[in-house]
Amino acid sequence: MSTKTLGWLGIVRIGLVQSAIGAMVMLVTSLLNRVMVVEYALPAALPAGLVAWHYAVQLSRPAWGHGSDQGNRRTPWIVFGMALLAIGALVSVNAVPLLAERVALGYFVAVIGYSMIGAGVGAAGTSLLALLAGQVAPERRAAAASITWIMMVLGIVITAGVAGSLIDPYSLQRLAMVASGVALVAFVVALLALWGLEHPRQRLMVAAQDAPSVGFGAALREMLAETDARQFTIFVFLSMLAYSMQDMILEPFAGLLFDYTPGQSTQLSGMQHGGVLVGMIVVGFLGSAFGGGTPASLRRWIVGGCVGSAVALAGLAVAAQVGAAWPLTINIVLLGFANGVFAVAAIGAMMGLAGAQGPSRSGIRMGVWGASQAIAFGLGGLIGAVGVDIGRALAGADAPAFLIVFAGEAALFLVAAWLAMSVSRSRDPARRSASPNAPARVNLPQEVAA
Structure with missing residues (x-):
């Protein structure tokens, strides 16, 4: 510790x-x-x-x-x-x-x-x-x-x-x-x-001897047996799956339905990433200036970011039907902003939940969530692209295919928001350490390094 x-x-x-x-x-x-x-x-x-x-x-x-x-x-x-x-x-x-x-x-x-x-x-x-x-x-x-x-x-x-x-x-x-x-x-x-x-x-002495080390399998089972950690793993997968499904289809969407040139669609993608950065900066600033680092506050940012992403994706689904009259650039920037908000808040919450059983368990927790994210990223772009291809083949048109995929992404973000809210509102380390099933440990005072 x-x-x-x-x-x-x-x-x-x-x-x-x-x-x-x-x-x-x-x-x-x-x-x-x-x-x-x-x-x-x-x-x-x-x-x-x-x-x-x-x-x-x-x-x-x-x-x-x-x-x-x-x-x-x-x-x-x-x-x-x-x-x-x-x-x-x-x-x-x-x-x-x-x-x-x-x-x-x-x-x-x-x-x-x-x-x-x-x-x-x-x-x-x-x-x-x-x-x-x-x-x-x-x-x-x-x-x-x-x-x-x-x-x-x-x-x-x-x-x-x-x-x-x-x-x-x-x-x-x-x-x-x-x-x-x-x-x-x-x-x-x-x-x-x-x-x-x-x-x-520092390895602390408990009952005159160090706590025994735990094998990988036992540590993994211990983590997944914890309701909050298990639900958060599912949340990471679903939210990152929704986040990555748009990667491969946004620029084709702009080109096929809005007649954007390759240069214009690339600029649009850049504006989306600009929105992501702004969302990250806003959460970072407010999280520090107004006590946003608490679990309850981070949860509100996560839910808000997921719901905002769902609303923006629903807007893109509508845009697939409306066409050139839709304010596409504003919609894409708002999508990026909401993505940035939820992503950074989720990482902040992840850091807090990672240490719930002490520093000797934070690595495997981060590993499980990182693996869940990697699977989601690997599948997300593929599912989005294949979904559009299948939709175009079945419907014989571009607009219905994009509408279905964007609506599906929005639904995933709403499910992710519900999962984020379902994670316990308070995971007090002191209360956790008092649990008969929690590993024994001693809390040391902390001092901030310059």
């Missing part, structure tokens, strides 16, 4: 690590996607399948989180994950020319590379979130979630801009140099940000 909490500078440093993770993931999920399809004329399904595979590998998150729970430091797990992620990114880059020349070997190398990326994100990301949950004061959790996720988005944006400018005119040598530079800079930034950041958790 930690005797200190992180100050604002420490939270920003964790945000830098999150930025480094985002930068390396962008390299393979965005840049390599374009290179495979455009420069090497490979089927679009190939990079899409590899990205889906890297999400599947992240089902290992609970195991990584449980591993980081067993020691008194999470930093080694984060550094290991970052190293694995960097090496996996470089292996994936080297697989690209092999895919065009020696297909079987190329597939093998690509799967190895993307497996390392998924495992690296799982190890580093899960342990980083557990560190954030364990060493950030409750009243700062909403702001901490906003800061770290905003920095991750900024890291992706900056890396995309820099890498995009350096890779032209394209050549395999330039791709290798840019990828190596991104991986090296991101890894070094993460190392510097982590240096001396973590306060080691």
Whole structure:
């Protein structure tokens, strides 16, 4: 258990690590996607399948989180994950020319590379979130979630801009140099940000001996037996499924029904992400300035964000019928804003619930929720796109297909809002520790680090 909490500078440093993770993931999920399809004329399904595979590998998150729970430091797990992620990114880059020349070997190398990326994100990301949950004061959790996720988005944006400018005119040598530079800079930034950041958790003596360690299976069963944790896992899956279903269909929607050009639809997507950032900033600011870090307040933000997302998606369903007369840009910005509100508030609530059984359980909890999110992201885009394709084939028109998918997303967000409200309103750590089934532990006073 930690005797200190992180100050604002420490939270920003964790945000830098999150930025480094985002930068390396962008390299393979965005840049390599374009290179495979455009420069090497490979089927679009190939990079899409590899990205889906890297999400599947992240089902290992609970195991990584449980591993980081067993020691008194999470930093080694984060550094290991970052190293694995960097090496996996470089292996994936080297697989690209092999895919065009020696297909079987190329597939093998690509799967190895993307497996390392998924495992690296799982190890580093899960342990980083557990560190954030364990060493950030409750009243700062909403702001901490906003800061770290905003920095991750900024890291992706900056890396995309820099890498995009350096890779032209394209050549395999330039791709290798840019990828190596991104991986090296991101890894070094993460190392510097982590240096001396973590306060080691102190193992407390209970009844003259340390509490026995719990195996992975027992820890997982213990978590899923808890009603709040189990309901929150379902909430994360459903809300992130709804969140990601729109990813693959918004730009085609704008092009097919509103006659947007590729440039205009890309700008529309940028405005949506701008709305997400504004929503994150609003929750972070109000959460810090007006005591929004309490469980009840975070729950209100979550429910409000989910309901707002449902309303915005219902608006898009109506837009599919109304057509060009509908204020599409405003609708998309409001959707992004509501998405940002619910996402950051959910992360803040996740950090609070992660520590409900003490820091020795926060890693596996973050791992389970991270795995649930990864499954949702992997399925969401696919379900949205396939749903539109099936709808267009059955209805013989575009508008009914988009209407059905957007309405389905709205319904998922409403179910997620109901689940968020159903989680207990108060999970008092003192009361929990008094429970006969709770692990024995001692609460130490906390002091805020400068």
